[in-house]
Amino acid sequence: MLHQLFKFKGGVKPPTNKTQSVTLPIAAAPLPSRLIVPLHQSIGGTPRPVVQAGDKVRKGQLIGEADGWISAAVHAPTSGTVLAVAMQPQPHPSGLDALSVVIEPDGRDEWIDRQPFDYANATPDDTRRYLQQSGVVGLGGAVFPTHGKLTASRSVAMDELIINGAECEPYITCDDLLMRERAADIVRGIGIFRDLLQPKRVLIGIEDNKPEAAAAMRAAVAELGENFEVVSVPTRYPAGGAKQLIRVLTGKEVPAAKRSTDLGVQCFNVATAYTAWRAIAYGEPVVSRIVTVTGNVHAPRNYEALIGTPMDELLALAQPHPDTDGTVMGGPMMGFLVPTPDVPVVKATNCLIAHADRLFPPKAPEMPCIRCGACADACPHELQPFELYWHARAKNFGKTQQYHIFDCIECGCCSFVCPSRIPLVQYFRFAKSEIWAREREKNAADEAKTRFEFKQFREEREKAEKAEKLAKAAAAQAAKKAAEAAAAAADSSPAAPAEAAVDPAQAAKKAAIEAAMARAKAQREAAQPKNTDTLNPQQAEELAAIEARRQAAGLTDAAAGTAAVDATREAKTEE
Amino acid sequence: MDILLAIAIMALGAVVLGAALGYASIKFKVEGDPLVDKIDAILPQTQCGQCGFPGCKPYAEAIAKGEVDINLCPPGGMEGVQRLADLLGREVKPLDAEEKPKQIAIIDENTCIGCTLCIQACPVDAIVGAAKQMHTIIAGQCTGCELCLPPCPVECIRMEAIGENIDNWKWKYPVVEIKAADAARPAIKEAA
Incomplete structure (x- = not known):
């Protein structure tokens, strides 16, 4: 069926470099020497640890309990012994530590008693709670707890459910391979999302540089008798951005500071649908994910790696060349160099790229902005990066907000096209985190102020009450x-x-x-x-x-x- | 006659406008001093009293009256002084005290005897506990004002700086790297 497609403005076409890692099927990565499972792997509250050092755990056992609704549980990726619940370095640009559970595998890889979820007889709320307890989060990279997105808006009818298989960033092929090899489970997972959201139609968007994946998905959809539409979208970075894919598939433009649900659209990654189905049909929580290992290596390939696998051990499987000098988590556009090579694979780790100057030559020094406007042409969100740059550089954060800095998805198109090689995204990230920090401080100050004023009021009231009591006495x-x-x-x-x-x-x-x-x-x-009664x-x-x-x-x-x-x-x- | 008419019109106008102004001054009366609120919004609301006033608001009032300097607030830091200077058109002065990193109080719960003195001293009610029961500090509410330190009879409260963690980490300002001359030379040759 021919589907009318729309265009999003801007975008770039970097060399995709995807062919290297798609020649071999997904391989299961061997058990690593130890697993470092960070507790905070999703957006929202940090799960509370429910194990302590010395505990024996089995594969799939809960080790971190979700804290609040927007938070997802964390599970032991294999059976073994908990060595410590301690601060460990994180795959985060800061290089700072966060609370993690360190597990020494016992080699048996013994599952917990896996029980399929009785989906047919469960209420939608039960299903959502079950997905939360299974640690299902958005595996496209943003790791938003999936159950939090599975409630349709009350005011707006759900028109489209969009499944994101675009995978627009260069080098990354994990979703491609997943769709090729495990399309049926993905489609079944999409069925769950469809049941919960009740959309009018379901669209699966796949970039047209992945024909095998699209064919596999089409076959699976036909085989399972679903009415999902598999749509090939033009290859153009960042077509896989949620708002861009929504634009391409539906023509709807999600306005600033609004969610796609306000327009009756919801978007999930293919791998998320896959893990949701694994959790429901097999009782398997999210303990592993597909990671593309590529870049400066001999044998680029996709591995199914346990969450918590040290990156250096996973990278070693692909035999990095000797001149490798770092590991990039994510793609070359939005990824970052991890602070130390042994940080763990987390639910957001879709790709590891062995970094070498040969592949990614160091950027030439930054030159002054010449106001050519190339960045504005490339920006998929129709922002004006050069204006944002002036104000972010001058630390004029109010102005950056006027120019909608928070609509920036940090896709890196502007930096990619900049002829002066200005690291624009870095400036925007700096401005954003400064604004957030200020907001936090402001909120803390406001709260302190209300608490102080209330204390004063209470003291006054107590004094008055005391005086009143004394007066009464x-x-x-x-x-x-x-x-x-x-x-x-x-x-x-x-x-x-x-x-x-x-x-x-x-x-x-x-x-x-x-x-x-x-x-x-x-x-x-x-x-x-008494005798005076009757006288x-x-x-x-x-x-x-x-x-x-x-x-x-x-x-x-x-x-x-x-x-x-x-x-x-x-x-x-x-x- | 014309002159009288003109005077009458002017007088009438004056009366009408005067009445309108008088009405407006009652109807749109500004409660409180907006300047004090603006200054108060810049102050960090730690309520620590290090400026010599019993709280941020009194200090804001004193600044608004022009009685005191704007550099007496250590928790606000130099940034606070700068912003106050911008707001008031005064000159930036170096901070009158040492600038400290953000900190919170921590009670050594083994030593605490449950005297409740710190609870009474805390300006933002960030300490929970009861008489003869262990006390503890609600970390998220603590402003790090140090007012609980002096009343503690067993000195079980200490201040700890809030280090950088993943939640409060900020991206750094992109710095233009200045490279050594020999490293820069080949690049120039290449360009040439």
Whole structure:
């Protein structure tokens, strides 16, 4: 079926150098002497180690537990003994260490009890969680946890699912070989993604310099009766960039600061689909990947290498020439020289290139920018690298953001075409990491500020609460005193309550009066003789007369309560 | 008559505009001093008091009033001084103290006696613990202000510099390599 293709602007055509490593099939790399498995192998949270030195592990056993939703688990690549959970050098341009699990293989390569995932009866959420626990991440290089991309946007209908088999970067052939040899499993994996995302159509984009891979994929799609379209796209770097491939296959341009899901498109690498299927159908977590070993070597080839294999041991299999002076991880456009040769292969390692000056002559010194605009023509994101360069060089980071530095995918096209050999991408990386660092500092400062202000507020509040409590206690004290005083005053003379009336604590006085009245009432009721319930008017009159006489004689029970009541009455009249 | 009319029009205009301005000054009143907020945004918010003020905000207020120098904030470093100078149009002065790398406090949990004094001293509530219970520092919240050091009766708190790690590592500024003359000469010959 003929598929209408679109073009992305810019791009370059570097020599592909792919033929060297495709002559031989994928070989399983032998067990290395030791495995260094970094815990942080995906974007997002750093997995927590769940093993310690001395533990025996089996192949596929969980060694790092995902930390948060955007994070993926890490597993032991072979059976053996954990030597250490320690800081180890990383395949990272910084050359810094990160927490890794070092495993000494026992040579038996013994799997855990592998159970296929009951996919037919699982809810989509279960499947996503299972993929997370199996450590499935984007193997195209960005290593974004795959399960995090398998939820369709609620607001936008999922139109296209794009499977990226473009593999546009020179030298790299791992996806090519994977598609040639294991197309059926890839297609089954794509089926899982299709089930979870429910797209209208599925497009598999493969650069037209890989006809064997495209044929194998087409055959597998036909054999499995799927309706996926395998599309050959023109070979042009960086056609394998997610946004570029989406553009080429669908004509949709993903705007700055938006995700492709906002346009109803999602993109996965072929190797990701393969590992997802291995996890679901065979219960195998991601413990190995295909790595192209090429460059300045005798026998370039693709190896299925265990995650954590030291790069020098893997590179040795391809017999590097004696003038090899370094190892590049990734391709020549976006890769970097690893800091030490023995750093481990990680999930992002798609290619190792033995570096030699013969293959990659040192760059001539940087010359001034002549504003030729070649970089702007080459930029696949339609940025203006020369403008970005001025501002990044002048450390004018606000301006670089105005020129959309964060849309730069660091593909290296601008540096590749620059006639002045300016390392443009290096400037952009520098500017980006500076901006990130500033953002981090700003956020930390803001948080410190809110916490400080809250602490101050809390201290004020506590002070106020304490003061209030003290005031209450003082008031209660005063009330008690006033009540006592009132009682005492009533005892000695009926004129005394006048003093209580002028008591400064009005509330206290009132409370005291109230309490005294209640007490008096209770007392009076208690003292009420029972035989006065049924009286005839004559008896009542008699009683009243007696009461009056008693009152006149000042013999009113001599109870403080009654006296207080009288006293309050007087006080009230005075008021 | 014309003159009177002109005066009347001008007077009317003055009254109307005056009323409008008066209304605007009430309606669009700016709460607080925006300059103080701008200065405060530059200060690192460690709340350490090394400037002699009880927190960053009071120092910002003092700077805004022009009472103090802008170089009293060691955690802000020379970059902070530079930015304050740019904002206020003042002259850049060397920092009044030694610039320290970013650090965080660490409690030796075996020595901690659980006295809670450091908890009270921490300006950003970055220490957790309770009386007679071990205390610990929430590393992500610690600003490295050192205010918890003096109150500790058993001196179990130490400061540790935050080294470079993969999460905070930054790409370096591309440097133009200056090569020795003999290395450069063949290149020139080639070009010629």
